[in-house]
Amino acid sequence: MLLFVAGLASIIYLGLTAQPTSTVVLLPDADGGVGSVEIRSDSSARQSLASPYSNASVTTRGDIVSRVDDAGQVLQRYAQTLSVRPKAPVSFMLLFEFGSAVDIAPAFKPVLNQLLAAIADFPAPQITVIGHTDRVGSQADNDRLSLERAETVRRLLIDAGIQPAIISIAGRGEREPAVPTPDDVAMPENRRVEINLR
Amino acid sequence: MNFQHVALSVALVLATQTSWAADEAGTVKISKGPVHVERASGRIDAPVGTRIFSSDRVITGADGAVGITLRDNTLLSAGPNSIVDLNKFVFDSTTHAGAIDATVKRGTLSVISGKISKASPESVRFSAPGMSLGVRGTSFVIDAGS
Numbered sequence: 001m002l003l004f005v006a007g008l009a010s011i012i013y014l015g016l017t018a019q020p021t022s023t024v025v026l027l028p029d030a031d032g033g034v035g036s037v038e039i040r041s042d043s044s045a046r047q048s049l050a051s052p053y054s055n056a057s058v059t060t061r062g063d064i065v066s067r068v069d070d071a072g073q074v075l076q077r078y079a080q081t082l083s084v085r086p087k088a089p090v091s092f093m094l095l096f097e098f099g100s101a102v103d104i105a106p107a108f109k110p111v112l113n114q115l116l117a118a119i120a121d122f123p124a125p126q127i128t129v130i131g132h133t134d135r136v137g138s139q140a141d142n143d144r145l146s147l148e149r150a151e152t153v154r155r156l157l158i159d160a161g162i163q164p165a166i167i168s169i170a171g172r173g174e175r176e177p178a179v180p181t182p183d184d185v186a187m188p189e190n191r192r193v194e195i196n197l198r
Numbered sequence: 199m200n201f202q203h204v205a206l207s208v209a210l211v212l213a214t215q216t217s218w219a220a221d222e223a224g225t226v227k228i229s230k231g232p233v234h235v236e237r238a239s240g241r242i243d244a245p246v247g248t249r250i251f252s253s254d255r256v257i258t259g260a261d262g263a264v265g266i267t268l269r270d271n272t273l274l275s276a277g278p279n280s281i282v283d284l285n286k287f288v289f290d291s292t293t294h295a296g297a298i299d300a301t302v303k304r305g306t307l308s309v310i311s312g313k314i315s316k317a318s319p320e321s322v323r324f325s326a327p328g329m330s331l332g333v334r335g336t337s338f339v340i341d342a343g344s
Binding site for chain 2: 020041042074084089123128171
């Protein structure tokens, strides 16, 4: 009987208090902007967060409770977690001559020096060399050309002493122009290779 | 989920199993205190440089913490007493198509989203006990409690 009462009491207690289970806190982006997240509880309640330090908790009842916290409180509460966030990746750009995967050398030296200086700041550094083209030619041709550009730069990095194992390459073709243009427009700024360090 | 979505999912799964199977999902960049990875082949310590793969479970101890950069430049960090399952990671570096599915079973995970979130936000899913969330290119913390 005592057990039954205790059990009943705890059921009532849980039902009444609706303890928080999981919480999401939105943070501002590094550039000061803020994105958004949409939370959905297992019982299909929904809540969007779009302002910095706003947060939402799902309770044991499956509903969602939201509020906005003070920045200082949030940063203190999650200090240990936030202190081990990896360093933000950085990119270095090299421009290419039209249609060529080869004529890169003059621009390479200063970029290489910047890259070598930056690598020292990254634990277990990894590099993705990403080729880009402008929108002259077919997508398939540009995919191939962008990958050739990336491969050219990969070889230059290896020649400069960077371990091949930390370098991968990608060809983005004409998908990510630095300067958006209509199709088949020649645009020197878009013929480039990005060296992304993470 | 219509037929096209199913077909796309199947295509992604097949592509994962063939060409991308050996690709890492990410790498440990910061490791403090006890940090482990559990996968089918067993449990390993996870110092800086440890490669993380799809289906790995990342575990931190009482005073452990870990920072992981994923291949699409998503930045993750887990605080003490955390269990995080990277259920799925797929990333095509040409198209930026891909998927991230991670579950915070316990503890805390901070996320700064990367290229997959920008190209296909509908394929990014984080969850914790009692909830899941969709993300529009941003930074946030998930606290799954202890």
